Amino acid sequence: MNKNTLGILGLFILIFGFTWVSNENFINGYNMTNLVKWSSLYAIMGIGVAFVIITGGIDLSIGSVIGLIASLLALAVKNQWNPTLTVVLLLGLSLVIGLMHGLLITKVKLQPFVVTLCGLLFYRGISRWLTDNQTMQYPGTEGLDSFFSGKVYSFFSGKMLLVDLLAPLGVGMMVVGCIGVFVTFVILLIANFRKSIGWGIASLLLDIPLLVFCILNYREVKKPFLLHLWSGALVLLGFIFAAVGTTGEKFGLASPFFFLLVVAVVAAFFLNRTIWGRYLLALGNNEEGARYSGIQTDRLKITAYVICSFLAGLSGLLFAYELDSVQPAQTGEFYELYAIAAAVLGGCSLRGGQGAILGVIIAAAVIRLLRNSINLVGVSTHLEFAIIGLVILGGVTADEIIKRIVAKRRTAQVKAAKG
């Protein structure tokens, strides 16, 4: 899992660097503010669907749930409902939607694809019917906030100015990262010399032979090697932070980022540290096997669909506030595909049983970064989809090939061990 996430981070840094070189404005605070904001919005959806994909299922209704929740929010605002109550009710509704999906899939034993495909059509239709398919717009471009209290506005789409903190933070990350790189370099070098002096001398001069050595002896040097790479990534990220911090343009973190932060921490904890997360992974790999081990698979699957729809509902609210306008027929359309793409690119297998939250977040950022990059580099607007499709395909292919090589090596090792 770690390796996979590192790979997608590598892809991110690659595109990031390329775009930066192509257009110096890319790094300015305003653009970074936007990039973080959109990436966060996509990542929240992606994390939701990741849970469903981990169970071996799929949720195609995400975009329509977003549309429904956004439309209902707009309707409620129009009818001057209590804003806090509305938000609570709508999040409750998205939980109920997920529960229905889960029950239909586990108890009635319908296929997830079918259930959520019907959901896709149903919620979209309901949104359009409830709103008479009217675009919901509000006097003044401030949008919904004039109907809600200012507090809610600052809660949902207000921005915090962090520009002063950013540069020192970046420098700090670079320092820590450099120390990490150096220490792990020494550790790896020692391991290298132990294996062969020639390798060691070669690695002493250049980092590349060292990396090759590490990949070849992955199992033995796993920990320091990953730490080495992560430290390298930290240096690069710190460099980016410092660069953004010193452009002088104002950089802010939009509230979707803080939502993502909470969602991501909770999701990662749930998946990796709790027994339910472990059970979820187990049932995704082998549902029958999990059932025979006393795991209540149905309940867990329902939970996954509830999480997915809840996060879709939350995204619906965030998108509505972000765009200040809701089109019942269009808001959220096809977002499920971006969410699924983020989840898959981030290391979730559609066969189930695999997933890493950090990977999904970085993958969502890659997808948004690509769009930003296409606009800034000045590629024809018509090529946008083609490029996004190609990059995702490339990423997933590379991942699959690496996995296969690892599996082959492992089988060979086991066979060799057996003699």
Next chain:
Amino acid sequence: MPDARLLLKATAIGKQFPGVRALHNVDLTLNQGEVLSLVGENGAGKSTMMKILAGVHTSDQGTIELDGKPVDIKSVREAQKHGIALIHQELNLSENLDIAANIFLGNEPQKFGIIDRKRIYEESAKYLKRVGLDFPTDTLVAELTIGHQQLVEISKALSVDARIIIMDEPTSSLSQKESENLFEVIRDLKSQGIAIIYISHRLGEVMELSDRVAVLRDGENVGELAGDDITHDGMVKLMVGRDLSQFYKRAAITPGEVVLELDRLRTPAHPKDEISFSVRGGEIVGIAGLVGAGRTELLQTIFGVTPAVGGTIKLDGKELLPSTSLEAIEAGVVLAPEDRKRHGLVLQMSFRENSSLARLRMDQKLGMIDFKSEIDLAEETIKKLNVKTPHTEQVVQYLSGGNQQKVVLGKWLAMNPRLLLLDEPTRGIDIGSKQEIYKLMEDMAARGVAVMFVSSEMEEVLGMADRALVMHEGAITGELSPEQLTEEAIMQLATGNKAAA
């Protein structure tokens, strides 16, 4: 058979897989109309050797001669052209097609590019007759039992004029009766001049069938036995390189209190049959019977995966009618299922994660995994069960069958069960691990646990069970005490003959 004509001669075959030497200097000869058995522990190279002969793999070294002429077998199709057919352990039939279509699949006789259906049905009928399968040729394969499907596979081999038929563990999922039927067919084929290479872990069968036995160990020839020299002990000695005369010996025991008590229990698979019996602590009870007799279903009902439709189950005197496996597990009932890969393990997860899968719930702190006790458990399991894995993080998919079964058992032993249910505990497991698993069952019994196992291997029931229950078509047809426990008695009951018991 001194005057038999030499059909196939393989000399100094070698095969290297990345990092592994699978075969080294293996010689093999086969005469016309002969049954040659190939035995050896798992990983000894039997399957690789056969795959080379059948064109699935190509050899790195060595020569193969057919009828005295060297041949180069590069693909399955070429092997078939030379008259070599391999019948895999997992059958390769399309269940949604009928018998005739399966026999001619990929080899359909055509008239002007259109499949000649008439000929397919006429010819298949001939082949079915040769293997003694009495079914209309338009029967769907899905409707056949595994044993009959096997015969369809053999018919398929005959349809391409195979002179050498290789069978890889053909009886692993057959009942005793089906196996015997298969042996009949094999003898019949032999009399028609067809040579058979037979791979099996079941040495009883090998003794019964073979003219000659070739033994492989670690990818090399270790010896050959012919005629009267083919004995159980002789083969085992060659296979493991050590003397195993102590193979099955279960000492007499004094059972404890009643642990499990079934009273008129009815399973969903056989809702009309009522099952009543009890098992005491420290006892090992074998459940014998033919495949499809309802043995697996009985275990699954006690374990809660297919809830009972009537009757009662008592565990240590307390009523327990589990509707989920979780209820059974919490009460102390565990099951090592027949299909390990599907039901027993999460193949893509690590050894550690599999070992703790059931135990996790008990060691949690507010839902959080206790990683330390998880690792401790995994390391303890490796030590206690002598699991051969490089480390606790190994993905269990890559472990051997025997070690995988140990993972399943380790997972349940961590739960300190009261009743240990095992379904075909040693299927597809090499002899070394088999013994360890028997030892484990005995250890559990010695600790007062009630052990109940289902097995289609007669020797296993005879050797391991303190007492045997025999099932036939969903009902228990008899119970055999140690004194009554003979192969013949089991067969009588398993075929529904109650009077004999």
Next chain:
Amino acid sequence: MIKKLTIIAAATVVFAVGCGKTSDGDDATGGGTKHKIAYVTNGIDPFWDLCAAGVRQAESELGGVECEIHFPPKGLADQKSILETLLAKGIAGIAVSPIDADGQTQFLNEVAGQTKMITHDADAPNSNRLVYIGTDNYKAGRALGQLVKEAIPDGGEVAIFVGRLEQLNARQRRQGVIDELLDRPSQVLGKIEFDEVAKVFKGEKYTVVDTRTDNFVMDAAKSNAEDAITKYPNLACMVGLFAYNPPRCLQAIKEAGKLGQIKVCGFDEDDALLQAIKDGNAYGTISQQPWKYGYQSVRVLKAILDDDNSLIPANKFIDVGYKTVTAKNIDEFWNEKREMAALGAKKD
């Protein structure tokens, strides 16, 4: 339950009447009863509600016609089945906005063979439609270019935002804007040469730096605007060709803190844009006055059914024109739009 029964009964009656009508259809158009005509859009959109308002307005003002309005919910197939149903009912006249003019020509000819058919908003030039009621989008585009010139008289960089360039009207508008800003000679509708997408157009004072499409995805519309602000620090004016584009541009400008610094000119009459014009944050917009489409469609169809072909010009194109809206006439225009929106939102 009663409601359901009523629907079934009503459906049966409609079916029976429809069968009767097709057998003696001549009767319906000849008598002194009202002409039954249908107004078919290419989808569901607030724009079409404004058009519907025009239909209703004409229906009550002109008299002698009874109009039904159809919004095909999802594309070509829906539009086709609606048209087929209308024919089966024996409708006297149809005004339709074809979704795919070339692909539908044959089918549209079938429709035209059985009833009086005109096109509105989008044309099907190769079909037998009696007349096309629409806007010269190229001219409108030039007018928009003119607005941009007024907004930034000193010149500067201009970026264009649009939903989809596959649509003819979008291409015509864009070309109009570019030609006007580069002071090229006027082109004739129908023979316009379109410039490629990925190209910078440098004129004497004005430079069109980019055209970005969003495929009607709202967050893409907004992020396109954001990215343009990032990429072109000296951007002087943003031009949104579809109704939702200008509001997204305004949002992005506001968040970048560049309100007033970057001007916005748009198309259509989105409330957010009108508000911005009123507040001085946007310069102006070109409105097609959708209600005029509806009104003209009914007026022309009624005349045709009354055997009066004088309204049909030789080139079979009726240009309903456009209206330039700036701070000067914003209040007057907005009031008119509000009235129309209220009328259009009324459901029968």
